[in-house]
Amino acid sequence: MAEETRDQAGIGRRRLLTYLVAAPTLTVAARWGLGAEAAHAAIPSSPRPSELYDVGDLYKQACEPTKNLVLLEVAQDGDAWLWLHRMEVGQGITTACAMLVAEELDLPLSRVHVPMRDADPALLYNQLTGGSTAMRTVYDPIRQAAAEARARMVAAAAHQWDIAAEQLSTRDGMVVADDGRTATYASLAVAAADPGLSPTGVTPKSAAEFRVIGKPAGRIDARKMVTGQLEYTLDLNVVPDAKPCLVHRPPTIQGRPLRVRNDAEVRAMPGVIDIAVIKTGVAILAETFGQAWDAKKVLRVDWSAGTVDGLSNEDIFAKLEAATVPLAVPGGLLDTIDAEFRFAPVSHAPLETNSAIADVRRDHAEIWSGLQTPIFAQQVIAEELGLPQDAVKVHVVQSGGAFGRRLFHDGAMEAARASKAFGKPVKLMWTRVDDMRHGRMRGPSFHRVRATLAAGQVASYEHRITQTKTDFSHGLGELITAKLSAGAGNYTYAQSFFNMMVECPYNFGVVTEVLHEPEDIILNTAAWRSVYSAMVRGAEELVVDQIAARLGKDAYKFRREYLKHENVRAVLDKVALEGRWGRTMPRGHAQGIALHVEHRSSCAFLVEIDATDPRRPRVYRATIAADVGRPINPLGIEAQMISGLTDGISSTLRAGLHIRDGLPLEGSYSQSHFARQKDSPRDVKVFVMPPSREEPGGVGELPVPAAVGAIACAYARATGTWPRHFPINFEVDFDPFPTD
Amino acid sequence: MPTYTFTVNGKKTTVDAPADLAMLWVLRDKLGITGPKFGCGINVCKACTSHLNGKAFNPCVTPVSECADKNVTTIEGLAEGDELHPVQQAWLDQDVAECGYCQPGQIMAAVDLLKRNPNPSDADIEAIENVCRCGTYFRIREAIKQAARDLARG
Numbered sequence: 001m002a003e004e005t006r007d008q009a010g011i012g013r014r015r016l017l018t019y020l021v022a023a024p025t026l027t028v029a030a031r032w033g034l035g036a037e038a039a040h041a042a043i044p045s046s047p048r049p050s051e052l053y054d055v056g057d058l059y060k061q062a063c064e065p066t067k068n069l070v071l072l073e074v075a076q077d078g079d080a081w082l083w084l085h086r087m088e089v090g091q092g093i094t095t096a097c098a099m100l101v102a103e104e105l106d107l108p109l110s111r112v113h114v115p116m117r118d119a120d121p122a123l124l125y126n127q128l129t130g131g132s133t134a135m136r137t138v139y140d141p142i143r144q145a146a147a148e149a150r151a152r153m154v155a156a157a158a159h160q161w162d163i164a165a166e167q168l169s170t171r172d173g174m175v176v177a178d179d180g181r182t183a184t185y186a187s188l189a190v191a192a193a194d195p196g197l198s199p200t201g202v203t204p205k206s207a208a209e210f211r212v213i214g215k216p217a218g219r220i221d222a223r224k225m226v227t228g229q230l231e232y233t234l235d236l237n238v239v240p241d242a243k244p245c246l247v248h249r250p251p252t253i254q255g256r257p258l259r260v261r262n263d264a265e266v267r268a269m270p271g272v273i274d275i276a277v278i279k280t281g282v283a284i285l286a287e288t289f290g291q292a293w294d295a296k297k298v299l300r301v302d303w304s305a306g307t308v309d310g311l312s313n314e315d316i317f318a319k320l321e322a323a324t325v326p327l328a329v330p331g332g333l334l335d336t337i338d339a340e341f342r343f344a345p346v347s348h349a350p351l352e353t354n355s356a357i358a359d360v361r362r363d364h365a366e367i368w369s370g371l372q373t374p375i376f377a378q379q380v381i382a383e384e385l386g387l388p389q390d391a392v393k394v395h396v397v398q399s400g401g402a403f404g405r406r407l408f409h410d411g412a413m414e415a416a417r418a419s420k421a422f423g424k425p426v427k428l429m430w431t432r433v434d435d436m437r438h439g440r441m442r443g444p445s446f447h448r449v450r451a452t453l454a455a456g457q458v459a460s461y462e463h464r465i466t467q468t469k470t471d472f473s474h475g476l477g478e479l480i481t482a483k484l485s486a487g488a489g490n491y492t493y494a495q496s497f498f499n500m501m502v503e504c505p506y507n508f509g510v511v512t513e514v515l516h517e518p519e520d521i522i523l524n525t526a527a528w529r530s531v532y533s534a535m536v537r538g539a540e541e542l543v544v545d546q547i548a549a550r551l552g553k554d555a556y557k558f559r560r561e562y563l564k565h566e567n568v569r570a571v572l573d574k575v576a577l578e579g580r581w582g583r584t585m586p587r588g589h590a591q592g593i594a595l596h597v598e599h600r601s602s603c604a605f606l607v608e609i610d611a612t613d614p615r616r617p618r619v620y621r622a623t624i625a626a627d628v629g630r631p632i633n634p635l636g637i638e639a640q641m642i643s644g645l646t647d648g649i650s651s652t653l654r655a656g657l658h659i660r661d662g663l664p665l666e667g668s669y670s671q672s673h674f675a676r677q678k679d680s681p682r683d684v685k686v687f688v689m690p691p692s693r694e695e696p697g698g699v700g701e702l703p704v705p706a707a708v709g710a711i712a713c714a715y716a717r718a719t720g721t722w723p724r725h726f727p728i729n730f731e732v733d734f735d736p737f738p739t740d
Numbered sequence: 741m742p743t744y745t746f747t748v749n750g751k752k753t754t755v756d757a758p759a760d761l762a763m764l765w766v767l768r769d770k771l772g773i774t775g776p777k778f779g780c781g782i783n784v785c786k787a788c789t790s791h792l793n794g795k796a797f798n799p800c801v802t803p804v805s806e807c808a809d810k811n812v813t814t815i816e817g818l819a820e821g822d823e824l825h826p827v828q829q830a831w832l833d834q835d836v837a838e839c840g841y842c843q844p845g846q847i848m849a850a851v852d853l854l855k856r857n858p859n860p861s862d863a864d865i866e867a868i869e870n871v872c873r874c875g876t877y878f879r880i881r882e883a884i885k886q887a888a889r890d891l892a893r894g
Contacts, residue, residue: 089839090840218832221837225843225844227775228774228776229775235774244765287769288770289765350839350841351841351872352839399839401874429778644875646872669780669784675875677870680878682881
């Protein structure tokens with residue numbers, strides 16, 4: 001009872017959740033796609049958990065009780081406003097959602113506006129952006145809401161003209177009668193809101209009636225972006241007296257400030273308004289960011305030890321290797337292919353660093369930030385400030401990239417702490433060095449793989465992955481814990497997450513993929529675009545090439561033969577055909593082909609690489625095909641494939657973090673080598689396959705694992721090596737920035 | 741504190757600022773001109789790319805004193821009223837932007853390139869080092885080529 005009073009909200013959620021996961025197992029049984037095909041000659045594998053029930057299914061169930069809380073308004077000028085309970089970070093969901101509204105409301109796309117919705121606890125779980133779940137979870141509810149709005153317009157006109165609704169239709173933001181009379185939505189908006197109306201025909205359109213969904217549409221926010229009018233968090237002028245704030249940070253990960261040694265010296269610097277010790281460092285408030293930055297350089301602080309002091313990448317890899325769960329099939333006796341892989345940590349490094357505006361007062365607070373989990377942010381920030389949750393207003397701001405980074409609210413929490421400490425509103429920004437060294441990352445991982453061959457077939461495929469703990473405490477982790485009815489900590493839900501995501505798409509006999517995340521290496525982590533799949537599936541695709549080579553088979557034909565699902569074969573065939581698989585390549589050049597299946601979608605990549613200089617490889621051509629179930633905006637899907645290709649180039653070939661003595665050495669893009677234009681292919685073709693299902697699959701994370709696999713395979717073929725360490729070219733080719 | 745006068749997007753402007761304050765903070769924090777973005781502060785990501793007397797420059801490493809009596813153009817000053825610059829229009833036509841954060845700088849860099857070189861090769865385009873973390877490079881490349889064609893047509 002005491003617990004219930006202490007945490008009403010939390011207990012309430014748990015109860016609901018129990019109901020959620022206990023009752024509807026119906027979606028679990030629905031098998032995706034066409035099912036396992038007659039498995040050619042390969043030894044069939046049983047379905048992996050994610051084939052039956054994946055993260056998107058889980059999240060969809062979690063959203064079910066509140067799925068109809070769609071905030072859609074038709075304003076008095078007839079324009080529609082959708083306050084989206086997901087966050088735009090560049091993945092194009094505001095455009096896709098505007099298309100859903102335009103489709104069902106019969107309104108031009110230019111008249112649909114999609115701002116972000118403030119944190120709204122009434123949504124419970126239904127305000128999380130991640131896991132490529134956005135369109136899967138809002139597709140039906142938004143269409144339903146817009147269909148209802150349209151039906152209300154029709155009902156209002158029917159009432160006004162006193163004719164049957166059946167004699168009315170809608171187009172271009174108007175209700176049109178059989179007799180030619182028209183009424184704009186603007187003229188009907190007030191009457192349509194009358195609760196007394198009883199609209200009929202509120203069923204969303206069937207796919208055959210679609211005129212917007214499935215047609216390419218440019219981004220609705222593009223004009224604002226190219227004119228500099230789109231306002232990111234620190235561009236907002238919502239609290240005019242909020243001053244620039246930076247945080248001076250420790251010399252090692254998660255060190256904590258103990259004492260400022262030169263308080264008076266820093267306070268006397270031009271433009272400095274105040275300094276304050278907060279949990280993660282020393283906050284500096286100044287008239288401009290430039291002046292706060294100067295003060296940051298001068299500050300001298302005593303710090304406590306961090307969580308990985310003295311440890312470097314090599315030490316961490318050794319610990320991970322030692323903690324790896326043993327393989328089941330013995331080596332040495334059978335015909336096996338063994339491989340070990342190491343993937344270095346990598347920063348999310350969104351171009352807009354962590355940032356937030358906070359205005360904390362005695363009895364209320366207001367926050368603006370890019371937040372993928374705003375309700376969670378609101379809960380913990382309120383707790384930190386000692387305020388009731390509803391006294392903290394949290395505004396979600398469209399942001400400059402995320403890649404998983406904004407699942408957490410590190411900037412917003414610091415801004416709240418700083419504003420409270422200063423008693424003034426702040427605009428808090430992380431510098432790039434802060435972001436790369438103290439921001440979250442994809443933790444390093446060690447992989448051990450053994451494929452067993454028997455009678456010319458793959459009899460078993462085992463993959464063990466050991467990765468530093470991935471922080472899932474942003475909310476969805478709690479769902480999984482509840483699902484398992486166990487408080488077994490991060491390990492349990494990390495493994496559960498893993499099982500709901502990673503899927504070997506081949507008939508490789510007995511397939512076991514086991515994740516272990518040791519608790520004793522504490523880094524700042526968060527899921528990074530495609531979470532485990534980039535590494536697990538990327539490495540797997542490389543092993544697939546190796547198996548094919550051992551069996552004397554062509555890499556494309558081998559994949560084709562061993563694939564579980566026919567619709568995946570279609571994307572593979574598409575890239576092989578369009579990318580001219582197997583054509584003769586110059587010396588030092590090669591093709592690589594790989595695929596990925598997740599999020600109820602699939603894609604294939606065929607890339608061509610010039611690795612004449614193995615230390616400076618260049619991916620110069622890419623052919624990509626994606627089957628995303630029901631494509632909503634082909635242009636947006638194409639953009640995500642191109643973007644995933646670039647992430648594949650970066651993370652496979654050059655971008656990563658060297659943790660050295662408890663801190664990443666990298667502090668900017670000149671040091672962690674994310675791809676630039678010169679690293680990007682000059683020739684890219686993307687094919688979005690026609691609809692293969694009624695509902696959309698996930699898109700955002702889909703391309704990365706296939707890109708990693710195809711690039712690694714191409715590099716291997718071009719150089720005659722089997723890369724085992726990623727990124728492949730990973731020297732410290734710079735002088736690290738000083739820490740103090 | 742010294743005073744500096746310069747023209748920003750066609751408007752004569754005077755600010756009080758320390759001589760070494762980076763122009764990025766003058767624009768953003770003092771003048772509320774937020775099109776130029778912060779991404780690194782050391783002229784690596786180039787998200788702040790703008791023009792000084794018609795040439796690309798990076799306000800994050802340019803002291804305000806160096807801008808005195810000069811013409812500064814930011815992304816906000818590129819279009820002629822409602823009429824977009826051909827490079828901006830190409831960006832729309834090619835649907836370049838994802839998160840959009842780097843795009844003001846990318847566009848200003850592209851405008852500068854096309855001024856110097858109206859018919860850039862792929863290699864010329866690859867000399868642009870602006871980081872796009874979303875990885876829209878292929879569409880940026882296509883947009884620059886389109887803009888070159890559009891500008892040539894006049």
